Amino acid sequence: xxxxxxxxxxxxxxxxxxxxxxxxxxxxxxxxxxxxxxxxxxxxxxxxxxxxxxxxxxxxxxxxxxxxxxxxxxxxxxxxxxxxxxxxxxxxxxxxxxxxxxxxxxxxxxxxxxxxxxxxxxxxxxxxxxxxxxxxxxxxxxxxxxxxxxxxxxxxxxxxxxxxxxxxxxxxxxxxxxxxxxxxxxxxxxxxxxxxxxxxxxxxxxxxxxxxxxxxxxxxxxxxxxxxxxxxxxxxxxxxxxxxxxxxxxxxxxxxxxxxxxxxxxxxxxxx
Amino acid sequence: xxxxxxxxxxxxxxxxxxxxxxxxxxxxxxxxxxxxxxxxxxxxxxxxxxxxxxxxxxxxxxxxxxxxxxxxxxxxxxxxxxxxxxxxxxxxxxxxxxxxxxxxxxxxxxxxxxxxxxxxxxxxxxxxxxxxxxxxxxxxxxxxxxxxxxxxxxxxxxxxxxxxxxxxxxxxxxxxxxxxxxxxxxxxxxxxxxxxxxxxxxxxxxxxxxxxxxxxxxxxxxxxxxxxxxxxxxxxxxxxxxxxxxxxxxxxxxxxxxxxxxxxxxxxxxxxxxxxxxxxxxxxxxxxxxxxxxxxxxxxxxxxxxxxxxxxxxxxxxxxxxxxxxxxxxxxxxxxxxxxxxxxxxxxxxxxxxxxxxxxxxxxxxxxxxxxxxxxxxxxxxxxxxxxxxxxxxxxxxxxxxxxxxxxxxxxxxxxxxxxxxxxxxxxxxxxxxxxxxxxxxxxxxxxxxxxxxxxxxxxxxxxxxxxxxxxxxxxxxxxxxxxxxxxxxxxxxxxxxxxxxxxxxxxxxxxxxxxxxxxx
Numbered sequence: 001x002x003x004x005x006x007x008x009x010x011x012x013x014x015x016x017x018x019x020x021x022x023x024x025x026x027x028x029x030x031x032x033x034x035x036x037x038x039x040x041x042x043x044x045x046x047x048x049x050x051x052x053x054x055x056x057x058x059x060x061x062x063x064x065x066x067x068x069x070x071x072x073x074x075x076x077x078x079x080x081x082x083x084x085x086x087x088x089x090x091x092x093x094x095x096x097x098x099x100x101x102x103x104x105x106x107x108x109x110x111x112x113x114x115x116x117x118x119x120x121x122x123x124x125x126x127x128x129x130x131x132x133x134x135x136x137x138x139x140x141x142x143x144x145x146x147x148x149x150x151x152x153x154x155x156x157x158x159x160x161x162x163x164x165x166x167x168x169x170x171x172x173x174x175x176x177x178x179x180x181x182x183x184x185x186x187x188x189x190x191x192x193x194x195x196x197x198x199x200x201x202x203x204x205x206x207x208x209x210x211x212x213x214x215x216x217x218x219x220x221x222x223x224x225x226x227x228x229x230x231x232x233x234x235x236x237x238x239x240x241x242x243x244x245x246x247x248x249x250x251x252x253x254x255x256x257x258x259x260x261x262x263x264x265x266x267x268x269x270x271x272x
Numbered sequence: 273x274x275x276x277x278x279x280x281x282x283x284x285x286x287x288x289x290x291x292x293x294x295x296x297x298x299x300x301x302x303x304x305x306x307x308x309x310x311x312x313x314x315x316x317x318x319x320x321x322x323x324x325x326x327x328x329x330x331x332x333x334x335x336x337x338x339x340x341x342x343x344x345x346x347x348x349x350x351x352x353x354x355x356x357x358x359x360x361x362x363x364x365x366x367x368x369x370x371x372x373x374x375x376x377x378x379x380x381x382x383x384x385x386x387x388x389x390x391x392x393x394x395x396x397x398x399x400x401x402x403x404x405x406x407x408x409x410x411x412x413x414x415x416x417x418x419x420x421x422x423x424x425x426x427x428x429x430x431x432x433x434x435x436x437x438x439x440x441x442x443x444x445x446x447x448x449x450x451x452x453x454x455x456x457x458x459x460x461x462x463x464x465x466x467x468x469x470x471x472x473x474x475x476x477x478x479x480x481x482x483x484x485x486x487x488x489x490x491x492x493x494x495x496x497x498x499x500x501x502x503x504x505x506x507x508x509x510x511x512x513x514x515x516x517x518x519x520x521x522x523x524x525x526x527x528x529x530x531x532x533x534x535x536x537x538x539x540x541x542x543x544x545x546x547x548x549x550x551x552x553x554x555x556x557x558x559x560x561x562x563x564x565x566x567x568x569x570x571x572x573x574x575x576x577x578x579x580x581x582x583x584x585x586x587x588x589x590x591x592x593x594x595x596x597x598x599x600x601x602x603x604x605x606x607x608x609x610x611x612x613x614x615x616x617x618x619x620x621x622x623x624x625x626x627x628x629x630x631x632x633x634x635x636x637x638x639x640x641x642x643x644x645x646x647x648x649x650x651x652x653x654x655x656x657x658x659x660x661x662x663x664x665x666x667x668x669x670x671x672x673x674x675x676x677x678x679x680x681x682x683x684x685x686x687x688x689x690x691x692x693x694x695x696x697x698x699x700x701x702x703x704x705x706x707x708x709x710x711x712x713x714x715x716x717x718x719x720x721x722x723x724x725x726x727x728x729x730x731x732x733x734x735x736x737x738x739x740x741x742x743x744x745x746x747x748x749x750x751x752x753x754x755x756x757x758x759x760x761x762x763x764x765x766x767x768x769x770x771x772x773x774x775x776x777x778x779x780x781x782x783x784x785x786x787x788x789x790x791x792x793x
Contacts, residue, residue, distance in 0.1 A: 033481060033508075035481070035503055035504045035506065037498075040504060088504055088505040088506075107280050107281055107284050108277065108280060109277065109278055110277050115280070115284075115285070116281065116285075124289075127292060128288045128292040128295070129288075129291065131295070131534075132538060133538075191624055192610060192611075192624075192626075195614040196610055196613045198613060241300070241606040242298050243535050243536055248289075248292075251285065251288070252285075252289065254281065254285065255282060255286065255289065258279075259282050261278065262278040262279050262281075
């Protein structure tokens with residue numbers, strides 16, 4: 001048993017994200033009508049890897065990291081982009097992953113850490129500047145129990161290994177603890193609050209995006225607050241009928257966190 | 273430098289979020305569902321004029337919202353079955369008549385007999401078409417089933433078995449499977465896309481890819497969807513399909529209507545243009561990508577200029593208390609998307625949804641009338657007199673007074689049938705033909721007609737007037753000629769593959785062209 005735990009501790013949590021998203025992409029293409037053709041997939045992954053390696057070399061960031069580590073990072077970003085976004089254009093996913101990777105290298109704080117989860121940044125950036133090119137149709141992964149079970153299982157593995165489970169816990173604590181009672185006051189049925197949380201996109205978001213170790217706090221207490229803040233902004237945006245609310249909420253909280261860190265470098269250092 | 277870098281995230285974040293907020297791109301707005309208004313010069317130059325004259329012409333039909341499930345409640349407008357419209361010359365008097373289905377089985381369908389271009393008279397009861405059925409009527413089509421020279425009526429009913437593309441042989445039945453088990457096939461279009469003499473089938477699907485079945489030799493269909501129309505561009509909300517040579521190149525394009533409900537559903541119409549052995553979607557660059565929740569689209573040369581224009585009806589539903597598109601500012605599309613995240617078993621429970629009364633779902637959308645000028649389409653519906661805000665779902669084309677100016681019939685949800693009489697001043701010349709078999713004067717469906725114009729253009733038409741969603745149009749094939757006053761040459765490829773040339777056709781009138789009476793090419 002201890003051998004298993006030891007092996008588990010050596011696994012990079014990004015592998016869980018990669019396997020989960022890879023299976024979703026494959027199953028989506030083969031069975032669920034996910035519109036991604038080989039050109040889009042290849043364009044996205046190759047572009048992501050190219051931009052990653054180019055920027056790693058030119059910025060001299062991650063000089064100690066191995067090639068495989070960089071490729072793992074770009075592939076995770078690419079797969080996330082491929083399953084979370086939808087666009088008819090052949091070049092779109094290449095652009096999206098390029099934006100995601102560039103954000104990692106160029107939008108960094110005083111300590112050299114990137115501020116935004118790359119995929120969430122790409123989504124919100126594209127929504128802001130190219131709104132007609134992109135949409136997430138919530139039912140593009142039908143709510144099949146096997147899919148949900150898989151995402152939850154890999155999500156638990158990834159968040160446990162990355163020690164970010166408290167981010168997800170904080171998120172769901174606010175959704176259940178505040179969203180449900182507030183919804184009841186506003187006349188919303190519980191299923192309207194909880195239904196979207198069963199959406200595959202939201203589960204992927206809650207398990208893998210907001211728990212990104214590079215862009216979320218390190219201590220459990222701060223993680224609870226971080227996840228809870230994302231949930232609060234998300235619920236408010238959803239009440240306002242703003243689509244893509246989880247991604248915008250994560251982006252917004254990252255901006256606020258950046259503000260806090262910029263204002264108080266000492267506290268920020270401790271937080272990370 | 274490092275100190276300044278601390279603010280990078282803050283600055284970039286503020287720019288991105290500020291831009292998102294200021295542009296309002298994530299807020300629903302009725303205007304965003306349509307193509308941008310064309311420049312004033314184009315709007316003023318649009319040559320068309322239409323006047324809605326249903327009441328004046330005796331077309332008194334009001335669709336009654338009906339759905340078989342009495343528990344529909346406030347959702348009746350959203351779930352109600354639409355009307356359908358079919359055009360045929362039922363008494364062979366040279367004037368085309370109109371049949372409209374009423375889904376509510378307690379109310380009769382209506383057959384409007386054309387009084388030689390002066391108006392219409394309702395005669396359903398006189399010909400036995402006012403009978404009520406237990407199941408609601410859905411789509412009606414005219415066709416001569418027994419080759420006796422008289423049109424028959426085929427009518428589908430909601431609640432009966434529904435069809436799929438099938439072919440029967442003496443010894444073998446070939447069925448074409450739908451592209452995805454999640455898809456809802458909304459409309460079927462037929463065209464000989466690869467010009468091999470056998471009609472191919474395009475299925476427009478909601479919730480799935482469209483499907484294109486290529487007819488190899490009349491016995492074998494192959495799935496040509498990806499090879500001809502890249503699936504990544506399919507919108508997953510296909511409502512209507514039709515074919516048109518919108519560039520007068522002798523090649524038919526494919527037009528598929530989709531929902532466009534920004535920011536929730538960003539799909540757009542698809543206009544597939546033939547380029548070699550593939551089609552390329554040119555809807556955005558030609559200006560026909562957006563027309564709300566679009567249902568039926570029909571191409572015609574409404575001013576006889578020589579180029580095909582496009583009419584599209586749209587709109588889904590309005591709640592009983594909704595009075596304007598702004599009532600849908602808190603959009604039901606958002607609610608629908610929220611509910612659609614639920615497990616399938618829960619999704620169909622109406623009790624989970626909020627009451628629909630004050631919502632709209634793409635309601636109050638103006639129809640689109642796309643003027644084809646120099647290959648680009650501009651929506652000039654409002655300028656040309658097509659300005660209703662009803663939820664139109666069925667549409668058909670008819671030249672009811674045989675003046676060469678194509679009129680438009682629109683079947684609306686819960687409202688009157690509309691008849692847009694084409695009163696375009698100074699239209700171009702035209703030639704109208706009806707290809708018929710020699711033995712009986714019924715249309716030779718599937719005939720392909722190529723006009724060889726003096727300017728070198730070779731516009732192509734196919735005789736499939738029932739393509740698309742809920743509208744069978746006037747079967748007469750119509751070519752606008754602009755200022756030209758003679759028809760150099762018309763080549764007809766009959767459905768059996770025979771090719772004939774017809775010359776010296778009369779201009780500015782309709783005429784039959786009979787199989788076997790042309791000359792060999």
